[in-house]
Amino acid sequence: MNGDSANIPVIDISSPTVEVAKALVNASSTYGFVFVKNNDIGIPPQDISDMFELSKTFFQSPVEIKEECSINSAKSGKNRGWLSMHTETLDPSNQKKGDYKEAFNFGEFVNGKADQPLPGPLAAREDDIGQFIDKCHNLCIKILDLFAIGLEIPESAGGPSFFTTRHDRSKGPSGSVFRLLYYPTLPFLPTDPLDIRAGAHSDYGSITLLFQLPGQPGLEILTPSNTWASVPVDPSPSSNPNPSSIPILVNIGDLLSYWTAGLLKSTVHRVIFPYAEENKGAQDRYSIAYFCHPLDDATLVPVPGPVVEEHVKRAGEEMNGAPMTAREHLNARLEATYGAKVKFEGSG
Numbered sequence: 001m002n003g004d005s006a007n008i009p010v011i012d013i014s015s016p017t018v019e020v021a022k023a024l025v026n027a028s029s030t031y032g033f034v035f036v037k038n039n040d041i042g043i044p045p046q047d048i049s050d051m052f053e054l055s056k057t058f059f060q061s062p063v064e065i066k067e068e069c070s071i072n073s074a075k076s077g078k079n080r081g082w083l084s085m086h087t088e089t090l091d092p093s094n095q096k097k098g099d100y101k102e103a104f105n106f107g108e109f110v111n112g113k114a115d116q117p118l119p120g121p122l123a124a125r126e127d128d129i130g131q132f133i134d135k136c137h138n139l140c141i142k143i144l145d146l147f148a149i150g151l152e153i154p155e156s157a158g159g160p161s162f163f164t165t166r167h168d169r170s171k172g173p174s175g176s177v178f179r180l181l182y183y184p185t186l187p188f189l190p191t192d193p194l195d196i197r198a199g200a201h202s203d204y205g206s207i208t209l210l211f212q213l214p215g216q217p218g219l220e221i222l223t224p225s226n227t228w229a230s231v232p233v234d235p236s237p238s239s240n241p242n243p244s245s246i247p248i249l250v251n252i253g254d255l256l257s258y259w260t261a262g263l264l265k266s267t268v269h270r271v272i273f274p275y276a277e278e279n280k281g282a283q284d285r286y287s288i289a290y291f292c293h294p295l296d297d298a299t300l301v302p303v304p305g306p307v308v309e310e311h312v313k314r315a316g317e318e319m320n321g322a323p324m325t326a327r328e329h330l331n332a333r334l335e336a337t338y339g340a341k342v343k344f345e346g347s348g
């Protein structure tokens with residue numbers, strides 16, 4: 001733990017040129033994390049603030065309300081609903097105790113409606129949540145389009161629409177998840193150094209959008225030199241902090257890494273507690289994530305085109321074994337993180 005700040009690039013994708021696409025590929029092959037400026041790219045800052053307000057209202061609700069839609073109940077469906085403290089263990093080979101966080105997972109909406117029961121405070125805002133998810137998905141589509149351009153995928157293989165056709169929600173189900181996260185402050189920090197807010201992991205999907213709030217740090221990435229570096233909430237704060245100017249954090253997940261034979265990095269990250277000397281005055285941390293996944297049946301083989309081919313030659317990367325589908329990969333990862341704590345009763 002060294003607290004150094006990660007130097008994650010900030011990219012303006014508002015005009016989608018080849019240069020922007022190249023910059024995005026370069027940043028993602030170095031850091032696996034990149035900020036995109038939030039200037040007219042489809043997610044108004046006010047919507048983000050409203051979603052954080054809703055998240056606070058929900059997590060501060062009585063436990064019985066949250067429990068109604070527990071991830072453990074058959075009616076919520078697989079990987080959906082409320083996760084109480086310690087339900088998920090993102091780094092099962094090191095953690096003795098599950099993550100010190102709560103979360104609420106929304107699966108894909110169907111015809112604008114949640115395909116799972118929602119507790120009262122969230123049900124009251126179902127339409128707003130559905131629209132926010134659509135905006136997140138559309139931003140992911142813009143970014144995936146740029147990746148295909150930057151990777152120079154040939155027209156014969158789908159060209160710029162290689163990834164977007166594989167993320168076309170009208171064509172079938174995917175594992176995409178919209179998630180509200182809540183990391184309460186504790187009066188005393190746990191004494192076991194293995195205890196953590198969110199254990200070290202990489203994300204399971206194609207890309208993740210992550211929203212954070214000023215004054216609520218804690219996210220760290222594992223750098224290529226194997227040290228932890230903190231991810232700022234706002235990489236270029238002005239003298240007058242303004243939530244509407246905070247860029248959106250984009251994180252490469254496992255699947256884009258498979259698709260590019262490791263050229264794009266699915267970087268390991270975690271969320272730590274405040275340092276002891278800061279714990280007393282620290283705020284709770286709220287974050288919001290949109291995990292964008294391809295269609296369940298998408299196969300994970302390296303994409304054609306000179307960029308990935310040259311990387312394979314240079315790095316001597318090889319893809320071994322039979323190609324996996326997106327769903328097979330997701331199921332394997334979910335099993336590892338929830339272990340015996342979540343029984344997806346009667347739900348595929």
Ligand SMILES: O=C(O)CCC(=O)C(=O)O
Binds near residue numbers: 198210219287288289
């Ligand atoms: O809360 C955060 O900032 C990160 C959460 C995260 O990495 C995850 O849920 O996959």
Ligand SMILES: [Fe+2]
Binds near residue numbers: 202203
């Ligand atoms: Fe993550």
